[in-house]
Amino acid sequence: MKITITGATGFVGQNLTKYLKNSHCLTPVSLRNQNWTDNFNIDIDVIIHLAGKAHDTANTSNDSVYFKVNRDLTIQLFDVFLKSNIKDFFYFSSVKAVADTVDGVLFEDIDAKPLTPYGKSKFEAEEYLLKQTLPEGKRLFIIRPCMIHGPGNKGNLNLLYKVVEKGIPWPLAAFHNERSFLSIDNLSYLIETMIAKKDLSSGVYNFADDDALSTNDVVQLISMTLGQKPRLWSISSSFIKTVVKIGDILPLPLNSERLKKLTESYVVSNSKIKKALGIEKLPTSAKEGLIKTIRSFQ
Template sequence: MMISILGANSFIGNNLFSFFSSHEIIKVSLRQTDWSSQIKYSEILINLIGKAHDHQNLATEQEFFYVNVSLTKDIFNEFINSEAKLLIHVSSLAALEEFESIKPLDEEEKCNPNSWYGKSKLEAELWLMNQNIPPHKKIIILRPPMIHGVGDKGNLGLLYKLISKGIPYPLSSFKNKRSFLSIDNFNFFIEKIVQNYESLDSGIYHVADDESLSTNELISVIKKVENKSIINLAFPKFVIKGIAIIGDYIPIPLNSIRLKKMTSDLEVSNQKIKTALGIDKLPLTAEAGLIKTIKSFKNK
């Protein structure tokens, strides 16, 4: 089977490329002028192209919408004109919700994106779902929460650096539950979709680990992997929030967005995709996936 991965040089793309080594994989970069000809004869297209969160506030609204919306339209049009039967478009949970939820979110929830990133991801989803899709073609839109794994350069790495240096975790006064997705479980979902897409309906599906984890649980895993006995500090919440506001204006490790992502509840239901694919249990538990990621930081 020939599979084209658009955005294959990303963290997710590199892992997915290695995972699908038994297939004929084409790594596609939209920076190449002939990218459309490269995907023409692929059976499956996996779109990982996207501009992610900009915690330093350097990107413009136009940049987010160009990469996340305009390029998605270009990819869809080439998909329609190609021989491909399936387009897997990797969106983001941010298209639905970015900060908090009172219960695990399913695909029927009302969308409430906050940032240019989330809004542009939602606009791309809405545009795709409003297109006329030929009967012999399908579009699967995936909404993952934070994906982590080998090569991850996101907020989880920052947390690891803090704890591995023996610095006490200062946010233990916050109690929360959040959904994550290990790269191994992400690859598993993609593999199952590739194998069973003919029986799937086009549409939006949430992908996440089976269990949620609190930030305090993340800290415990890091300390266990690092074999460190570090106390957690429970500073008053108003003090931490004040420091985060300062971080919105000067470059320190904590700012308001990172604080929300580390301390608020944001859980996702993966039941729709599991039911559709006949999945009972994912290969890795949330904790096992996290341990694997933390060990990759340690080895690096």
């Protein structure tokens, strides 16, 4: 199978390339050059569109950049796909395209209410793709992953690791939550399985590990991996929320956006994709995947 991957130099792109390269012929492509369409190879079977502008937790990015990259480039690439003989188009959107916060469990049929420029740009791209008529023999897969992690990935998990590693008590234990994560191994497995399953229907699919975990669970996993005793402090949540407002003004490690990511509940269902692929369990459990990521920080 001949596959083109955009955003191949990013975290997901690098890992997906390693996973697929032994079974498929892969070609990375950059969309940064304004004339990329002139040299785009359409003699392929699958496009996996990963390239995009990630959510900026520091809120320093211009809103227009999200729409130019996440929406407009996706539209251009999809139009190339529609006019070609390429069979499959995978668009990596995000759960944030439809819900900034989740009450209960997030399923694919939720009424979209994106709140950030990142989420809105992803959703507007989805809207365009879904409104187009697919020629016979073509498939469109819109993937909505939750928080992706794996060896080499930085971000909030790495921040959490550094706190625990230094022996600093986790001060947010009073926040009780449940979060879905997505191991890069499970992501890669799902993509390869979807490509191979020729009778899989086009559609929107959530990607998440099988089980949700709390932030306190993650702190305990980090402590266990480091051979330390977990240190969880239950400081008043209202006090913490007041203090982090300072981080919204000054360059501190914790601000309101990061606090939200670390403590909110965000449970994502993966039942639709598992049913469609006829699998009961993903190969890597949520805890196994997190431990593998945590060990990579050492």
